[in-house]
Amino acid sequence: QKEVEQNSGPLSVPEGAIASLNCTYSDRVSQSFFWYRQYSGKSPELIMSIYSNGDKEDGRFTAQLNKASQYVSLLIRDSQPSDSATYLCAVISGSARQLTFGSGTQLTVLP
């Protein structure tokens, strides 16, 4: 079992819709969770971090964390074509103190 798993996609949504990206992790003691966005040919950039159960909103982005279910998600409201990218879930795994990335979900927002 991979430490951090994401639906590889690709995921396509129409412009203006809500895009939902999901991630599960295996290390129950993980405390810190991140979403990075990577445009094709570019490096990852941090878009959201979440540390506590519940929702965290930042503009059109909402991160959701459920530690009991070992599940973290990212919702993108009013999706725009400029949101088309690969979204990487990352987790600081327990005592190893390493940032472990999922394989990413490729999102395409159709105009």
Place this chain on the structure above:
Amino acid sequence: KAGVTQTPRYLIKTRGQQVTLSCSPISGHRSVSWYQQTPGQGLQFLFEYFSETQRNKGNFPGRFSGRQFSNSRSEMNVSTLELGDSALYLCASSTTPGLAGGGAGELFFGEGSRLTVL
């Protein structure tokens, strides 16, 4: 404020050679970490440096090594290159004290060095 700078951006080597990649972190960032990105394995952690000390190391063979200088600039070296080392090597900097020191995972990545091994 300048971002993370990596050099060279592209390079081609042959099997058996060695390569050195350089990374200059964001000014004021003292923690530097390195990642390898390939289509098959995704982003994998190589190592993290803080104050010239390796704080953490991923699951890579000893051919992969790195160091950090007093000005926080970092280099990584791969010796005896293999075809499978072809990848995008990403450097990221973060505010002190870095992940190994209990810091947050808010990393700022450079544009990467794309290595092709023939």
